[in-house]
Amino acid sequence: xxxxxTQKTKAYFKRYQVKFKRRRQGKTDYRxxxxxxxxxxxxxxTPKYRFVVRFTNKDxxxxxxxxxxxxxxxxxxxxxxxxxxxxxxxxxTNYAAAYCTGLLLARRVLKKLEMDGEYEGQVEAxxxxxxxxxxxxxxxxxxxxxxGLIRTTTGNRVFGALKGALDGGLDIPHSDKxxxxxxxxxxxxxxxxxxxxxxxxxVANYMRQVEEDEPEKYQTHFSEYIKKGxxxxxxxxxxxxxxxxxxxxxxxxxxxxQPPKEHKRYNLKKLTYEERRAKLLERLNALNxxxxxxxxxxxx
Amino acid sequence: xxxxHGLRSRTRDSFSRPFRKKGYIALTTYLRTYKIGDYVxxxxxxxxxxxxxxxxxxxxxxxxxNVTKRAIGVEINKQVGNRIIRKRIHVRVEHVMPSRCNEExxxxxxxxxxxxAAAKARGEIISTKRQPEGPKPGFMVEGASVPPWRLLLPxxxxx
Numbered sequence: 376x377x378x379x380x381t382q383k384t385k386a387y388f389k390r391y392q393v394k395f396k397r398r399r400q401g402k403t404d405y406r407x408x409x410x411x412x413x414x415x416x417x418x419x420x421t422p423k424y425r426f427v428v429r430f431t432n433k434d435x436x437x438x439x440x441x442x443x444x445x446x447x448x449x450x451x452x453x454x455x456x457x458x459x460x461x462x463x464x465x466x467x468t469n470y471a472a473a474y475c476t477g478l479l480l481a482r483r484v485l486k487k488l489e490m491d492g493e494y495e496g497q498v499e500a501x502x503x504x505x506x507x508x509x510x511x512x513x514x515x516x517x518x519x520x521x522x523g524l525i526r527t528t529t530g531n532r533v534f535g536a537l538k539g540a541l542d543g544g545l546d547i548p549h550s551d552k553x554x555x556x557x558x559x560x561x562x563x564x565x566x567x568x569x570x571x572x573x574x575x576x577x578v579a580n581y582m583r584q585v586e587e588d589e590p591e592k593y594q595t596h597f598s599e600y601i602k603k604g605x606x607x608x609x610x611x612x613x614x615x616x617x618x619x620x621x622x623x624x625x626x627x628x629x630x631x632x633q634p635p636k637e638h639k640r641y642n643l644k645k646l647t648y649e650e651r652r653a654k655l656l657e658r659l660n661a662l663n664x665x666x667x668x669x670x671x672x673x674x675x
Numbered sequence: 676x677x678x679x680h681g682l683r684s685r686t687r688d689s690f691s692r693p694f695r696k697k698g699y700i701a702l703t704t705y706l707r708t709y710k711i712g713d714y715v716x717x718x719x720x721x722x723x724x725x726x727x728x729x730x731x732x733x734x735x736x737x738x739x740x741n742v743t744k745r746a747i748g749v750e751i752n753k754q755v756g757n758r759i760i761r762k763r764i765h766v767r768v769e770h771v772m773p774s775r776c777n778e779e780x781x782x783x784x785x786x787x788x789x790x791x792a793a794a795k796a797r798g799e800i801i802s803t804k805r806q807p808e809g810p811k812p813g814f815m816v817e818g819a820s821v822p823p824w825r826l827l828l829p830x831x832x833x834x
Contacts (some may be wrong), residue, residue, distance in 0.1 A: 392695040405699045413705045415744040416768060420708055444706050 404524055411519055412442045424450065426518035426547055428477070428536045430525070435473055437480040437536055439518055451487055453480035453627075460628070461620040463613065465599045470555060471575040471614055473535035474500070474542075478618060481543025482625035484516060491625075496544030500618065502570030504551040505541055515546035530555035530572070538573065574614045579607040686730045690721040697722070704769055709747050713739045714774040717749060717766060726767025736774050747771055 397403035414423045422441035429436045435455035440447045455467040455476050466472055485491040494515055497505045507515045518540075522533050534553045541547060551557060555577075556568030571577060582600070586593045586607070594601065605613060646654070683690065700722060709715060717732045726746050731753065741748025746767045753762045787803040794801045 390695070392697060395699065395701075398699075405702075409699070409702065409705060412702060413745075416709060416747060417742045417744060419710070419742075442702070442706060444703050 401524070407521070411521055424516075424518040425521040426480075426537070426540055426545065427521040427523070428473070428533045429523055430468060430473075430532060433468060435468055435476045435532075435536065437476045437540070439480065439484050440521075451480060451484045451627075453477075453483060457627070458617065461617045461624075463617045464603055465605065466575065466578060468532070469575065469578055470530075470532050470535040470572045471578070471610075473532040474539040474573045475614070475617055475621060477536035477539025477541075478543045479539075479621045479625055481540040481545045482622055483627060485544050486625050488516060490516060491544070494544035497542040498622070500542055500570065500573050501566055502538075502554075502556065502564075502568070502573055503566035504554075504564055507541070507544055507546045509546075515544065517546045517548075520547055520549065527553055529553050529557050529559075535572065538569070574611040576611070579610045582607040683730065686719075686733075689730065689733055690719050690727075692721050700769060704772075707768070707773060709739050709742060709768075709771070709773070711739050711742065714776055715739060715747065715749055715771045716774045716776075717751070717770060718772055720769045723767060723769040726765070726770065728764050728766045728770060732762075732764060732766075736776055741765070 393399065395403070395405060398405060411425050412423060414421060425440050425442075427436070427438045427440050433456075436452065437454075438452040439450040441450060442448075453476050455472050457479065458464075458467060458472060458475055461475070461479075463472065463475060481496065482491060485494055490513060493510045493513060494507060496507065509515055520533075520537055525531065525533060527533070529552070531553065535555070537547060537549060538554060541549070551564040554564055554569050555572040556565045556570075557563070558565055582593070582597055585596060600606070678684065700720065704720075714736055715738075716736050717728055717734070719727055719730070719733045732749075732751055735751045737749040737751035739747055740750045740763060743765070746765045748763055748765050749771070750761055750763050752759050754760075783805075790801060790803055
């Protein structure tokens with residue numbers, strides 16, 4: 376073996392300072408988190424709620440979370456995989472689905488706090504910037520958008536979820552600069568374009584284009600859509616129905632599955648000293664017997 | 676050039692962050708709440724430059740007299756000449772930790788209240804005063820062996 380100069384000496388490890396665990400895992404942006412969680416000291420224990428939106432490859436997570444020293448507490452959550460309950464079964468991670476998830480979360484929270492009668496939000500999604508008006512009796516539910524680690528570009532799906540929550544009736548400070556349909560040249564939000572995105576218009580356009588140009592690709596790419604009988608023209612009506620269904624019944628459904636009695640083990644169980652020694656002896660014996668019976672070493 | 680006496684002079688070590696604890700501050704410092712009357716320790720966090728107290732107050736303990744948006748008013752005693760002045764400073768929460776100086780007192784208070792309530796229910800009067808540790812009782816020394824040469828000492832001649 377050639378002599379390679381060690382890069383990471385013992386001194387390196389001794390002096391190395393590990394980052395916070397969630398930073399090592401690449402999940403939490405602490406700079407943003409500090410600023411989101413910090414509550415005025417003269418407001419004492421009043422919780423500061425974050426409207427957290429995260430995207431996985433196949434799902435959308437929207438939650439309302441408040442922070443405590445013991446850990447964050449989730450007040451309400453909505454997932455894109457709940458949307459089949461309201462009639463949306465395909466395209467669960469697009470802009471329109473994000474809008475639906477945000478809307479679902481907003482209605483859920485308001486229903487939980489019994490404010491859903493007061494704060495209807497914007498029932499007809501028009502795509503233009505809407506801010507909740509405070510009613511006489513109670514102030515609207517305020518949360519701060521927490522995007523996590525995504526790059527906040529114009530038209531990002533996070534802002535679709537934000538729009539859904541706003542139209543649902545939550546008070547989230549925002550600007551319309553990052554909504555889909557904001558034109559940099561005109562420096563204003565084109566409500567029509569935004570509305571198109573909310574109702575999946577961009578997906579519908581692509582469907583039409585692909586259907587015309589490459590029918591085989593259309594069959595493979597949109598196979599689930601075809602199976603459910605959704606085509607480019609019926610998208611808007613579908614989403615309208617989903618919005619209405621969400622507003623009608625936002626409460627979450629508790630799953631009836633029982634948690635498994637025995638917790639499933641995901642990592643190997645640590646062997647005891649005797650077990651490890653026994654294994655080693657076995658290995659050594661096997662080696663020695665196969666390689667010729669010169670020295671039977673029974674020692675480790 | 677002589678050494679200056681600026682605000683942060685001689686703080687090279689006391690204001691520096693401890694070994695392998697540099698960088699972002701853990702979130703609990705921001706989540707703690709302080710009420711007027713609580714006792715707090717002032718411990719400067721060199722990573723945060725705003726709202727730092729003067730180096731004199733590093734390591735002092737005082738009571739909270741004011742709570743503002745991001746800072747806390749702490750009342751600390753400072754000896755100036757022949758008297759002690761109660762100084763009121765405002766410090767950002769990153770430079771403050773809740774003090775455990777009266778933790779034992781608070782626990783004792785709670786326990787005493789419970790004992791008194793229980794005694795009242797029973798109808799007897801108890802004293803919850805702390806008693807100082809008395810002299811230790813006498814005891815026999817077991818199994819101690821004395822080397823023979825020490826027996827020659829007059830004090831141990833009786834053994």
